[in-house]
Amino acid sequence: MPIPRTLFEKIWDSHTVRPQTEATPAVLYIDLHLIHEVTSPQAFTELRARGIAARRPSQTLATMDHSTPTTPRNNLGVIPVIDAQGAAQLAQLEQNCQDFGIPLFKLGSENQGIVHVIGPEQGLTQPGMTIVCGDSHTSTHGAFGALAFGIGTSEVAHVLATQCLLQSKPKTMEIRVDGQLGRGVTAKDIILAIIAKIGVGGGTGYVFEYTGEAIRALSMEQRMTICNMSIEGGARAGLIAPDETTIAYIKGRPRAPQGQAWDEAVAYWQSLPSDHGATYDATVVLNANELRPMITYGTNPGMGIPIDGRVPTVAQMPDASQRLGLEKSLKYMGLEQGQPLLGQKINMVFVGSCTNSRISDLREAAALIKGQQVAPGVRMMVVPGSQQVKRQAEAEGLHEIFRAAGAEWREAGCSACLAMNGDMVPSGEYCVSTSNRNFEGRQGPGSRTFLASPITAVASAINGVVADPREMLN
Amino acid sequence: MHPITTFSAQIVALPVENIDTDQIVPARYLKTTNKVGLGDAAFADWRWNSDGTPKPDFVLNRPDVQNAQILVAGNNFGCGSSREHAPWALTGAGFKAVISTFFGDIFRSNALKNGLLPIVVDEDTLYQLFSLFEEDPATVVTIDLPNQQLVLPGGQRVGFPLDPFAKHCLINGVDQMGFLLHEDSMIAAYEARHPARVQTV
Ligand code: SF4
Numbered sequence: 001m002p003i004p005r006t007l008f009e010k011i012w013d014s015h016t017v018r019p020q021t022e023a024t025p026a027v028l029y030i031d032l033h034l035i036h037e038v039t040s041p042q043a044f045t046e047l048r049a050r051g052i053a054a055r056r057p058s059q060t061l062a063t064m065d066h067s068t069p070t071t072p073r074n075n076l077g078v079i080p081v082i083d084a085q086g087a088a089q090l091a092q093l094e095q096n097c098q099d100f101g102i103p104l105f106k107l108g109s110e111n112q113g114i115v116h117v118i119g120p121e122q123g124l125t126q127p128g129m130t131i132v133c134g135d136s137h138t139s140t141h142g143a144f145g146a147l148a149f150g151i152g153t154s155e156v157a158h159v160l161a162t163q164c165l166l167q168s169k170p171k172t173m174e175i176r177v178d179g180q181l182g183r184g185v186t187a188k189d190i191i192l193a194i195i196a197k198i199g200v201g202g203g204t205g206y207v208f209e210y211t212g213e214a215i216r217a218l219s220m221e222q223r224m225t226i227c228n229m230s231i232e233g234g235a236r237a238g239l240i241a242p243d244e245t246t247i248a249y250i251k252g253r254p255r256a257p258q259g260q261a262w263d264e265a266v267a268y269w270q271s272l273p274s275d276h277g278a279t280y281d282a283t284v285v286l287n288a289n290e291l292r293p294m295i296t297y298g299t300n301p302g303m304g305i306p307i308d309g310r311v312p313t314v315a316q317m318p319d320a321s322q323r324l325g326l327e328k329s330l331k332y333m334g335l336e337q338g339q340p341l342l343g344q345k346i347n348m349v350f351v352g353s354c355t356n357s358r359i360s361d362l363r364e365a366a367a368l369i370k371g372q373q374v375a376p377g378v379r380m381m382v383v384p385g386s387q388q389v390k391r392q393a394e395a396e397g398l399h400e401i402f403r404a405a406g407a408e409w410r411e412a413g414c415s416a417c418l419a420m421n422g423d424m425v426p427s428g429e430y431c432v433s434t435s436n437r438n439f440e441g442r443q444g445p446g447s448r449t450f451l452a453s454p455i456t457a458v459a460s461a462i463n464g465v466v467a468d469p470r471e472m473l474n
Numbered sequence: 475m476h477p478i479t480t481f482s483a484q485i486v487a488l489p490v491e492n493i494d495t496d497q498i499v500p501a502r503y504l505k506t507t508n509k510v511g512l513g514d515a516a517f518a519d520w521r522w523n524s525d526g527t528p529k530p531d532f533v534l535n536r537p538d539v540q541n542a543q544i545l546v547a548g549n550n551f552g553c554g555s556s557r558e559h560a561p562w563a564l565t566g567a568g569f570k571a572v573i574s575t576f577f578g579d580i581f582r583s584n585a586l587k588n589g590l591l592p593i594v595v596d597e598d599t600l601y602q603l604f605s606l607f608e609e610d611p612a613t614v615v616t617i618d619l620p621n622q623q624l625v626l627p628g629g630q631r632v633g634f635p636l637d638p639f640a641k642h643c644l645i646n647g648v649d650q651m652g653f654l655l656h657e658d659s660m661i662a663a664y665e666a667r668h669p670a671r672v673q674t675v
Binding site for chain 2: 061138324
């Protein structure tokens, strides 16, 4: 009898070029390398300095997303990049891709979009693969049962040059979500609840595998929302075993296998789920039946509460450093300990980012806002994750629903998720955001972020205050 | 990379938990296409007013810590993004080591590749360092890399973990890219056994 293995172990074993020893980490083969403008320039500089080529340009794909403007195009179809440094970075990426033979979805092309939205969209993200990108939310691709994680720029250079990385084997943590989600409770609420439970450092050193009835019931897009935020719990990667939902999603996509190769791939994918009897280094269990919509009140994604709950008090914190941490966060956020968040006045709503900018997110948001109005004084931005998502949404008329409600409909990109491109929350203002980080200054210097699901964001936009989406669903 | 063995330096304490990479270097500084000049971006939003003047109450702006090269930070330093700009900013600001109880995985990996030592200590030692700094901001500690020990002013030695490969690279100035390039024949053999799973072109 072979030793039962987890999904993670199967992927790790099949990508080991050289096993880990006491003296050296494993050499791990990388199937797909994704690149964007912000974390790659210095890696290409390194390759040039050493006079080496990219080893596998055909296993590499670049896009422009982080510093790209999302303002509407002019009548020539051109999106003006206002900021000279941002423009230089985009030009540099284009040059690098040309020099090293790497395909690029550049600004203005029909496939451009957020790096973690386009991989799955193209059918490039497949079960059993190893996928890396100089971006911590590469964990998103784990929704397909691929081992996907973020790397630094030195490692981007390593992968460009050798298609490999030096890696020490991480530990595994099973996160099992039993039960069924109630109405108005979404995948975003599951992951915010998980991080609130384990804390932002709780998964450090681990790869998560999400299991259980509530996870199996999710669509691929919802699974991506969950895996996306694995890094906010400290885990570099999060995995969900492939199943019929996964296979149906990939089938027919531009880069998916076809014909006989498809049948072989499916057979392989079906062999990947963790074996019966395989063990994890740790296990966390949640019950979906008990979950309510979640929202964050503080300055890291672990500072989340059920939407109808109250901000914790300093006295409730278990130790001195957490008391200090809470005080510091609440001061930054301009909130009082023990206060409810329902009814808290807001200034902005951002629907977008690699967490929640896919077509299903936009459909849910549009369905709730249809026939309603964004409250006076509130600015709502809707930023599709990719040009493909944008086209699909427009084909369904979702953009008209958003515009009629008084929201802005913009071009694809990261936008106000990290505020590198001019889209930002003004200092001191509150934003309900569907993105993944509420760090100090994340959405612009002085910005104050409440992380929540798309429907919570919409409910709040309509009410002009933090609002419970369950009260608007009939 | 220059080899690192043992060095002594002044510490500065930043007793804040979960300092994320957006605090270490805010996103607007990520538009650079090289690694230099990021020193002023380190902790920019805590360090500078919007008009560029220093915030006097932020510890790194104090005149008596300007030579500090070891940062002592609260639990879980460097969570968040994969930006290697974070260690570039810290080394640019003169730091050679950060001491905390644990580090974000990607930050730790990035730091090691840039000769910035992520030193893991237990909470008691961390609090001891915070008080040492509070009592005497000129406190100097020694980091003895070969023995994996932190030497406190009284001579007390505290061990710290470090993975053997990272240690080897730091002490001998080994560059990991060179190490990987050296594996070329094994990589080629792997590729011969495993056809590419996807094609992007
Ligand atoms: S949307 Fe936000 S989190 Fe996602 S890749 Fe872009 S900046 Fe990173």
